[in-house]
Amino acid sequence: MAVEIKMPALSPTMEEGSLTKWLVDEGADVRSGDVIAEIETDKATMEVEALDDGRIGRILVAAGSENVKVNTTIAMLLEEGESADDLATDLANDMVVATSAAVSEVPEAPESPESPESAASPVAGASGTAAVEAATTGAELEKPVAEPVASGNTAPLTVREALRDAMAEEMRGDDRVFVMGEEVAEYQGAYKVTQGLLAEFGPKRVIDTPITEQGFAGLGVGAAFGDLRPVVEFMTFNFAMQAIDQIINSAAKTLYMSGGQMGCPIVFRGPNGAASRVAAQHSQCYASWYAHCPGLKVVSPWSAADAKGLLKAAIRDPNPVIFLENEVMYGQSFEVPDDDDWVVPIGRANIVREGSDVTITAFSIMVGRALEAADKLAEQGISAEVIDLRTIRPLDIDTIVNSVKKTSRLVTCEEGFPFAGVGSEIAMQVMEQAFDWLDAPIARVTGKDVPMPYAANLEKLALPQIEDIVATVVASCEGFRGD
Amino acid sequence: MVQIITGAEMAEAAKAARKRKPGRPPKAAAGMAAVNDMPPTDELVTMYRDMLLIRRFEEKAGQLYGMGQIGGFCHLYIGQEAVVVGLQSVSKPGDTVVTSYRDHGHMLACGMEADGVMAELTGREGGYSRGKGGSMHMFSREKNFFGGHGIVGAQVPIGCGLAFSHKYREEANVCMTYLGDGAVNQGQVYESFNMAALWDLPCLFVIENNQYGMGTAVTRAAAGRSLADRGAAYGIPGKQVDGMDVLAVRTAGAEALAHCRAGKGPFILEMKTYRYRGHSMSDPAKYRTREEVDAMRKQHDPIDQLRDVLMKQDMTEAALKTIDSDVKAIVTNATEFAQTSPEPDPSELYTDILKPLTGGATSVEV
Ligand SMILES: Cc1ncc(C[n+]2csc(CCOP(=O)(O)OP(=O)(O)O)c2C)c(N)n1
Ligand SMILES: [Mg+2]
Numbered sequence: 001m002a003v004e005i006k007m008p009a010l011s012p013t014m015e016e017g018s019l020t021k022w023l024v025d026e027g028a029d030v031r032s033g034d035v036i037a038e039i040e041t042d043k044a045t046m047e048v049e050a051l052d053d054g055r056i057g058r059i060l061v062a063a064g065s066e067n068v069k070v071n072t073t074i075a076m077l078l079e080e081g082e083s084a085d086d087l088a089t090d091l092a093n094d095m096v097v098a099t100s101a102a103v104s105e106v107p108e109a110p111e112s113p114e115s116p117e118s119a120a121s122p123v124a125g126a127s128g129t130a131a132v133e134a135a136t137t138g139a140e141l142e143k144p145v146a147e148p149v150a151s152g153n154t155a156p157l158t159v160r161e162a163l164r165d166a167m168a169e170e171m172r173g174d175d176r177v178f179v180m181g182e183e184v185a186e187y188q189g190a191y192k193v194t195q196g197l198l199a200e201f202g203p204k205r206v207i208d209t210p211i212t213e214q215g216f217a218g219l220g221v222g223a224a225f226g227d228l229r230p231v232v233e234f235m236t237f238n239f240a241m242q243a244i245d246q247i248i249n250s251a252a253k254t255l256y257m258s259g260g261q262m263g264c265p266i267v268f269r270g271p272n273g274a275a276s277r278v279a280a281q282h283s284q285c286y287a288s289w290y291a292h293c294p295g296l297k298v299v300s301p302w303s304a305a306d307a308k309g310l311l312k313a314a315i316r317d318p319n320p321v322i323f324l325e326n327e328v329m330y331g332q333s334f335e336v337p338d339d340d341d342w343v344v345p346i347g348r349a350n351i352v353r354e355g356s357d358v359t360i361t362a363f364s365i366m367v368g369r370a371l372e373a374a375d376k377l378a379e380q381g382i383s384a385e386v387i388d389l390r391t392i393r394p395l396d397i398d399t400i401v402n403s404v405k406k407t408s409r410l411v412t413c414e415e416g417f418p419f420a421g422v423g424s425e426i427a428m429q430v431m432e433q434a435f436d437w438l439d440a441p442i443a444r445v446t447g448k449d450v451p452m453p454y455a456a457n458l459e460k461l462a463l464p465q466i467e468d469i470v471a472t473v474v475a476s477c478e479g480f481r482g483d
Numbered sequence: 484m485v486q487i488i489t490g491a492e493m494a495e496a497a498k499a500a501r502k503r504k505p506g507r508p509p510k511a512a513a514g515m516a517a518v519n520d521m522p523p524t525d526e527l528v529t530m531y532r533d534m535l536l537i538r539r540f541e542e543k544a545g546q547l548y549g550m551g552q553i554g555g556f557c558h559l560y561i562g563q564e565a566v567v568v569g570l571q572s573v574s575k576p577g578d579t580v581v582t583s584y585r586d587h588g589h590m591l592a593c594g595m596e597a598d599g600v601m602a603e604l605t606g607r608e609g610g611y612s613r614g615k616g617g618s619m620h621m622f623s624r625e626k627n628f629f630g631g632h633g634i635v636g637a638q639v640p641i642g643c644g645l646a647f648s649h650k651y652r653e654e655a656n657v658c659m660t661y662l663g664d665g666a667v668n669q670g671q672v673y674e675s676f677n678m679a680a681l682w683d684l685p686c687l688f689v690i691e692n693n694q695y696g697m698g699t700a701v702t703r704a705a706a707g708r709s710l711a712d713r714g715a716a717y718g719i720p721g722k723q724v725d726g727m728d729v730l731a732v733r734t735a736g737a738e739a740l741a742h743c744r745a746g747k748g749p750f751i752l753e754m755k756t757y758r759y760r761g762h763s764m765s766d767p768a769k770y771r772t773r774e775e776v777d778a779m780r781k782q783h784d785p786i787d788q789l790r791d792v793l794m795k796q797d798m799t800e801a802a803l804k805t806i807d808s809d810v811k812a813i814v815t816n817a818t819e820f821a822q823t824s825p826e827p828d829p830s831e832l833y834t835d836i837l838k839p840l841t842g843g844a845t846s847v848e849v
Contacts, residue, residue, distance in 0.1 A: 008549025011765040032542060033561070033759070033780075035773070044767040051546045071550055178651070204651070210681070215640045215674025222644020222658075225629050226579070228651060230644075249634050250641060257620035258630070259613035260835040294836050318838035 002087055003052050003077040007039070007061070009070045010046050017041040018066045019074060026084070028056045030077070037063075037074070052077060057084045148309065148344060150337035160330040162304035163193050163269075166311035167231060169341070171201055174229060177315055178205040180216055181233030181270075190235045191271060191330055217243030217268070221250045224266040224320075231315060234270035237286045237324060243268075244289075251320040252295030267314045269323035272300065273364065273415045274463055276328065280451035285416035287363065288425070290322040291393040297346055298392040300324040302367035304334035306390055309344025317346060324392075326365045349396035351403065355385035358409040358473050361400060361426060363389040366413045366464065373469035382477055392422055400426060401434045408439040409476050413469055418446040440476045445469050522572075522733065524796055530572055530729050531793060532806050534564040534786050537588040539814045540597055541760075544587065544604055544618075548764050552822065553604045557618045560588035562727075562759040565785035566691055567592040569732025570659060573740055577654060581629040581642045582661035584619035585691075585758075589661065593628040595621075597817035602824045609824030613831060635696075636662065636669030639688070643675045646686035646749075657685045657743040665696020667710050676749070680717040683748035687739050688714070690751065691726065693758045698770040711753035719749050726754030727783040730792070757783070 010017065021038040030036055030050040037048040057078040061068055068074070076087055157165070171177045178201075183190045185198040185208040198206040209216040213234065220230040234240045240247065247268060254262045274283035291298045297319055301307040307325070314321040336342070352367060353374050362370040367388045374384040385403050389396065404410050410430055412423030423444035430442060448462045522530075541559040548557050560567075563585075571580075571592040582589045590600050595611065603610025603621050611621045619633040629645060632638040642660025649656040666672065667690055679686045690710045694701055707713070711721030720742070724735040732754065739750040757779045761768055790803065 006550060008546070009551050009764075010549075014765075032539070044765055046761070046766070046768065047773075049542070049545070051542050210674070210677055212674040212678065214671045215643075215678055218637060218640025218671060219644040219647060219675070219678060222581070222629075222641035222646075223648045223651070224644070225641065226645045226648025228648050245634060245637060246640065250632070250637055254620075254622070254630065255838060256835045257612055257616040258622040258835075259611065259615050260838075261612070261622050261624050262629075263838050297837070317840065 001079065002057055002082055003054065003079065004073040005036070005048070005050070005075040005077055007068045007070050007072040007074050008046075008048060010039070010041055010044055014041055014043075014070060016067045016069045019061050019063060019068050020045070022059060022063045024056050026056050026059055030054060030056060039068075048074075050077065052079070054079050055082075057082070057087055146345075147348065147350075148342065150342070151339050153338050154305075154335035155338045156333045157304045157308070157336040158331055158333050159301075159304045159307045159325070160191070160193055160195075162308035162334075162336055163311055163325065164195055164197065166308045167194070167315070168197060168200060170229075170312055170315040171197070171205060174315075175205075176227065177229040177231065178207065178223075179231045179233065180207040180209055180220060182209055182211055182235050184208060184233050189233070191327060193325075193330065194233065213239050213242035214246060217246040218250060220266050220268075221246055221264055224251070224264045225254070225262060229265050229315060231267045231269060234268060236275075236282060236327070237270050237272040238282050238284060240268065240270070240286070247290070247296070247320070247322070248293055252293050255319070256295060263318055264320045265318045267311070267317075267321045267323055269311070269314075270325060271327040271330075272324035273326050274328075274447075274452060274459075277454060277456065277459060278452075279454040283452035285324075285414065285447065286322075287324055287392050287414065288416055288421045290324075291395075291422060291425070292420075295320070296393065297321045298324065299346055299390065300326075300364045300392055301390055302329070302362075302364055302388050304332070305336045305342070306344050306350070306388070308336055309342045310346060310390065312341075312343045313346050316343070321346070324364065329365055332368075344390070347391050347394045347396060349399040350388045350390055351385060351399065352388045353384065353386040355383040355407065357383045357407055358411060358477060359385045359387060359400065359403040359407045360411050360413060360469065360473065361387045361389055361423075362413040363392060363422070364415070366415060369464070369466050370413050370469055372466045373473065376466065376470050377473055380474065382473060384473060389422075395425070395429070397426075397429050397433065401430060404430055404434045405437045408437055409473075410438070410442045411445060411469065411473050411476055412442070413445045413464060415447050415464060418444060418449055421446055443472050443476045445472050522730070524793075524798070526572065527789065527793055527796070528798070528806070530568050530733075531786070531789050531803075532810060533568045533571070533592055534729065534789065535806065535810045536597070536813060537561075537564045537568070537591050538786060539810050540591060540601070540817070541587060543814050543818055544601070545760065545764070547601075547605065547818065547821070553618070554606065555617055555619075556584065556763045557604065558585040558763050559758070559760045560585055562779065562785075563691060563693055563754075563756045564588060565729035565732050565789075566689065566726045566754045566756055567661075569729040570687075570689065570736040570740075572729075572733050573737040574659065575656065575740075575744075577627065577656040578740075579627045579629055579642075579645045579649070579656065579658040580661070581638045581645060581658065582631070583635065583638055583663060583666065584631065584633050585663070586619065586621065586631045590621060590623070590626075590628055590631075593623065593626045595623050595626050595628060597813050598820040601814075601817040601821035605821040605824070606826065607821060607824035608827045608831075609820060613835075614827040615831065615835065636666045636671050638662065639666070639669070639672045639675045640678075642688075643679050643684055643686050646679065646684040646743075647682070649685050650682070655744050657687050657740050659687045659689055661689045661691055663696060664690060664692040664694065664701040664710060665699065665704060667713060668704060672713075676714050676717045676719055679749040680714070680719050683746060685743040685746070686749040687736075687743050688719075688749060688751045690753045691756055692753055693756045695758070695762070695770065697762045698767075700770065709753060711751055714749070714751045719751055721751035721753060723753045723755060726756035727779075727785050727788065729785055729789055 018040045035047040054077040057076040061074040184194040185206045188195040220232040251264045273285040360370045427442040445464045599611045606614045621631040645658040711723045725731045
């Protein structure tokens with residue numbers, strides 16, 4: 001059977017081109033890979049190669065032809081034992097001339113592909129519902145198990161100790177778990193979070209890396225692909241910017257791009273957000289950056305009990321987890337259940353104070369400020385419910401929505417910048433799911449929309465304070481009391 | 484067989500100096516096992532067949548792209564077949580492979596099915612990534628192929644991580660980490676070289692120097708004498724190899740893999756190779772002449788070279804024809820599969836984003 005040589009596409013957007021030159025004549029023997037013609041578009045010149053061995057039987061589109069549609073048969077290739085006479089006579093007589101009209105009459109190949117638009121339409125056509133579905137599916141997938149019930153005994157632990165204990169316990173339980181980062185081993189951690197781990201687990205499992213964030217983040221991803229369970233510490237999340245390509249493009253997306261084969265069970269952890277007087281390059285909250293990306297889980301605990309329980313859950317999770325700590329919180333003590341295996345599921349918010357007039361959401365260090373604000377608000381007769389988000393993605397929107405249905409007012413708090421922040425997302429989802437219950441516009445308390453200043457007074461102004469939360473809540477309640 | 488050793492001695496010496504305890508004289512560099520013997524004919528035939536399969540597969544992929552059945556970016560491996568085939572011929576079970584987006588040849592050489600690779604190119608359910616990865620992002624855990632990565636250089640630390648996992652588990656396996664002559668200028672490559680040497684990771688870095696990164700000739704992008712030297716500062720031995728000669732690749736590969744497997748740390752092989760086709764399908768090809776491409780094709784083609792060797796070993800024309808038609812049949816079947824396999828179900832849009840927890844949050848997976 002003679003083989004049809006077709007006008008090729010040079011790019012997904014090319015529909016037609018010029019056949020500038022034939023490099024072979026009818027009757028020429030060609031081998032697979034030989035260049036036989038040149039075609040051109042406004043963007044590029046490209047060579048057409050023979051895809052089979054054989055003899056050029058007929059050239060159907062003459063050199064110099066313009067506007068030759070993609071997939072037009074431009075020549076016939078005879079296979080071994082065939083002759084030009086075998087080609088249908090009508091084809092042989094039908095030398096196509098250099099007009100686009102004539103060319104476009106050549107029938108399209110039967111398997112001619114759908115246009116990109118039509119291929120994409122089932123999704124694009126329903127983008128509204130698709131978005132909602134995506135949100136619910138994400139939550140569904142990780143429908144969190146119930147809150148763990150503690151046996152009752154607790155001991156005071158700092159957040160720092162709680163994090164260390166979580167890592168040590170998981171390392172004892174699973175020898176695939178190892179900790180890697182700058183100064184995590186001999187120095188015992190830049191913030192002493194990995195204190196004692198080297199002594200217990202040795203240098204094979206507690207690894208000091210060079211200052212090479214992109215490198216060790218990528219190495220961790222590879223180790224996770226290789227079925228280990230890396231816990232990668234960033235000295236602070238500011239430096240994870242060096243590694244964000246590996247976190248997003250390699251860790252978060254590979255499960256999807258591999259059709260479910262790969263998976264990347266890794267924890268990236270370290271302090272996030274503002275410390276104190278370290279200025280713009282060392283003071284930023286990255287919660288909304290990572291929460292933006294499907295394929296990651298993002299956790300940011302406040303209490304030591306949650307820090308411990310959530311870090312253990314993160315290490316066991318088969319997905320990449322961004323674990324955002326806070327330097328200022330490391331030294332704070334909380335009661336922590338002393339159960340053998342205290343695990344807090346990812347994906348559940350926690351109502352840390354019940355109230356009836358307004359819902360306040362917060363995470364990490366802002367939870368403490370929100371609770372203090374709630375005390376002050378109580379003095380003014382406003383009963384605030386405070387929700388500790390704990391997990392930013394998947395967001396426990398059900399807990400927030402149920403609270404808003406009770407209080408009818410919502411104020412979100414975070415240290416990060418306002419634009420496209422965590423609060424923006426919460427506001428959108430609450431509007432989608434509880435619009436009719438709201439008695440006031442949702443308000444947000446955020447860091448100011450400026451790089452973090454160094455001067456003490458300016459830094460204080462840039463960071464959201466207890467008074468900011470109080471004022472925002474009061475405005476939300478005052479302005480719409482109306483009753 | 485051209486085999487230029489560049490920077491190897493220098494690198495060995497640097498490494499020896501680093502490792503040497505103070506006060507001890509340097510040991511003479513141990514000579515590597517000579518693996519120069521001609522492989523048995525059946526192995527030559529396998530390599531011939533594997534290279535031909537890649538060639539025919541890629542030609543077909545180019546054709547399907549031309550017909551609009553493959554979308555996006557599609558980077559063909561035509562011309563470079565000897566590199567991956569030569570190296571795979573001396574790999575051991577359990578060795579891992581990771582590379583860039585120019586990955587079809589690597590997948591076939593790793594034993595992945597032509598059907599599944601082609602169907603991924605056409606974005607169908609039967610593809611290795613069920614249509615969700617495409618040409619640049621395909622994986623097979625079963626065949627120890629870890630992608631297919633679209634970000635230039637990103638696969639290099641990932642390869643170190645795979646090597647790290649071999650060492651952590653005390654397996655005598657190596658991760659073969661492929662990168663291009665363009666990728667070799669990325670910062671993370673040097674972060675990787677440093678860690679791989681520091682921790683003696685069993686990582687074979689294979690620089691496929693096909694002379695161009697897109698439209699930029701290597702001489703316009705890379706300073707220094709040779710890319711094989713790029714690990715010298717870290718004490719990583721490096722060697723330049725004629726990457727158009729599958730036997731030279733095989734010999735160098737065997738030595739380098741033995742080095743990594745013996746716990747001596749990473750090794751760099753710079754494969755001097757050439758891609759006949761454009762960088763991707765839309766390539767204006769203004770950066771090189773047709774004469775240059777033709778000369779490589781005519782004088783250095785890896786398949787023709789091995790064919791000559793086989794003919795000298797009394798392989799018959801007919802036997803080679805049989806291989807030819809077997810390979811053609813595989814590609815034809817793969818094409819048919821890739822055209823008839825259905826598009827992924829719309830519900831696939833939302834699958835494989837996160838893995839479900841196994842056994843609840845309170846159980847330790849071991
Ligand atoms: C980080 C990054 N920068 C740029 C690109 C675009 N890009 C894709 S391939 C390529 C050239 C790479 O050349 P080389 O490493 O020599 O590999 P080859 O294509 O020759 O196999 C470029 C610039 C990319 N994919 N990733
Ligand atoms: Mg290149």
